[in-house]
Amino acid sequence: MGATGAVGAVMLQILSQRADIWGEIRLLASPRSAGRKLAVRGEEVEVTALTEDAFDGVDIAMFDVPDEVSAQWAPIAAARGVVVVDNSGAFRMDADVPLVVPEVNPHAVRIRPRGIVANPNCTTLSMIVALGALHAEFGLRELVVSSYQAVSGAGRAGVETLRSQLSLVAGTELGTTPGDVRRAVGEETGPFPEPVALNVVPWAGSLREDGWSSEEMKVRDESRKILGLPTLPVAVTCVRVPVITSHALTVHARFQGEVTVDGAREILATAPGVVLFDDPAAGEFPTPADVVGTDPTWVGRLRRALDDPTALELFVCGDNLRKGAALNTAQIAELVAAEVTGGAAARE
Ligand code: 2RA
Secondary structure (H helix, E strand, C coil): CCCCCHHHHHHHHHHHHCCCCCCCCCEEECHHHCCCEEEECCEEEEEEECCHHHHCCCCEEEECCCHHHHHHHHHHHHHCCCEEEECCCCCCCCCCCCECCCCCCHHHHHCCCCCEEECCCHHHHHHHHHHHHHHHHHCEEEEEEEEEECHHHHHHHHHHHHHHHHHHHCCCCCCCCCCHHHHHHCCCCCCCCCCCCCCCECCCCCECHHHCEHHHHHHHHHHHHHHCCCCCCEEEECCECCCCCCEEEEEEEEECCCCCHHHHHHHHHHCCCEEECCEHHHCECCCHHHHCCCCCEEEEEEEECCCCCCEEEEEEEECCCHHHHHHHHHHHHHHHHHHHHCCHHHHC
8 A cells, every 4th residue: 555655665675685485465555546557576567546445455565655544544444354554653652553573573563463563663763783782791771863865765755855956055155154055045935844956854754742843753663663662761852864765864863771881793794674784984884875775774973972882872773665664664664464375475
């Protein structure tokens, strides 16, 4: 559901690339997109409009649609016996809906009284696999995070906005006097409150209490739920940067006791879904431009905090449309499918 969106397009690639455990795949979207043909598993499949009947005979539905669409349609699908894996924010904090990252809390997927499993927000997902591995060994006590979020987090409109703004400023002298980029770009700021080309925008999402953004609240609340740490202190600032795809975050993580870089390196080097790419002397650290299109969470710049032997500093980077959205959704669906295949699906 949501097959024609930015995440939907990546989902079609992922379903075509991963072990094919599925029978029929139906592509659903809004009536506006019905009739289009999209390729999945090497076949052209016609997109059909979302209706109640479209869920007849379906075992698992993967939703990537706005919150209000999920809020309305996920329960309708679940009432028809479908397990819904939902990538919206509608159910993530519902106590009766598990919020699952297969590398961190796979067991949670089985307890789903509403028939819905939630997929975390892409910003949380871009760091949580690495953090989950460190938490399992060291016990997390506090998190301070800043994000550097790609424009595709705001969907196709975000990508189109950055591309069109870049075409207006590329090759010019702009960016040297106050307001010159803003004047060149005009009112076309798309889903962002300020120009994003040649800029950094300290805002993502909508306004919440006391000046916090919805995106910042998601990182805090979702990290707590996934890690099973309901009172974890989390300080987070979310920032949009002129990158098409791959979110990055700087992380200051404080643990129960003293930590060593060698110990952390060992954990991260062997954690499933994590790649440690960290040799600054050789100029090696992950960047969005190199990470885009890949599946793991990449970690670099691993250091022990200068003034706290219980804390680590790290830079994490991951494709926000793959692990940050479609891939994690597909992995959850595979876990659900494995319940009926006795594990074969998840192992493939
Ligand atoms: C963003 N995390 O990057 C959001 C999308 N889910 O805008």
